[in-house]
Amino acid sequence: MTDQIVYVVDDDEDVRDSLQWLLESVDLQVESYATAQAFLDAYPAGQSGCVLMDVRMPGLSGLSAQKKLPDYEIDIPLIMISAHGNVDMAVTAMTQGARTFIEKPFNDQTLLDHVQRALDQDRAQREQRQQRQQIQRRFATLTKREKQVFERVIEGLSNQEVADALAINRKTVEGHRANMMAKMEAGSLAELIQMAVQLGVLGRC
Incomplete structure (x- = not known):
């Protein structure tokens, strides 16, 4: 699983479709989910990429799902998005480890820049982990x-x-x-x- 995937998690079908179209227009591989739980259940362990997740969704909210990521062995950069953003939500999301927090409606290029930086971060983290594992094997x-x-x-x-x-x-x-x-x-x-x-x-x- 070397290809990076951008996961879009939003209960609004129009938002999912528009984000998928935008991301695929720059040749990014995209998978979208209407609920956070569906994303958690479908994510294949070890897959490289990043996730765009809405803060407010029916059932499991974005902030609640963020807390569950380690339980599902999901360790990819998270970008939190919301049409109802506020300072408290942004602080909570960032404190819990989100890479950034952006509000709808957002500029297309700004979003793409955030996604590219998140993918770069994910790639760098994986290279560091692989290097550390090699060193651990040598030490052993x-x-x-x-x-x-x-x-x-x-x-x-x-x-x-x-x-x-x-x-x-x-x-x-x-x-x-x-x-x-x-x-x-x-x-x-x-x-x-x-x-x-x-x-x-x-x-x-």
Whole structure:
């Protein structure tokens, strides 16, 4: 599922049709739903894209549906739309994680710009997750001793200091360090520290 999809969720059929026409006019793939629950039930796990959701709908409102997104493993940027927008709704939507909040009627190009930025954000987030998963897989291949060396190297310890801390020979540390750097595919200490940040181990070792 590499193609991004823009999900339109609005109980107003005219709005759904007009949004679908507008988005498809710039070659975006669109799926539309009349209710929030229908969208939640239909969303395929892991699908890339973004969602345009009306705030006020019969049954499950947009704000209520927003709270349910994690339960359905939906992690794509959300743009909240409404013909009855107010400051409280906007604050609530943004606080709950919406990318932005726009009011109907909206300028076509403004909406398209918001959607494109949301799709760019989704793509960047997925690339970051994939990169982090690759780093986690590399880290998992390290031996217990290599992990110990890893943790001390990112703390800034020299080979001799690592050797003293682990009560082993400096040459042994150099061997473990070389193996660890190769397995992590780190070309420098700076790269290794960046990986440690992504792994979430920097600062707690």
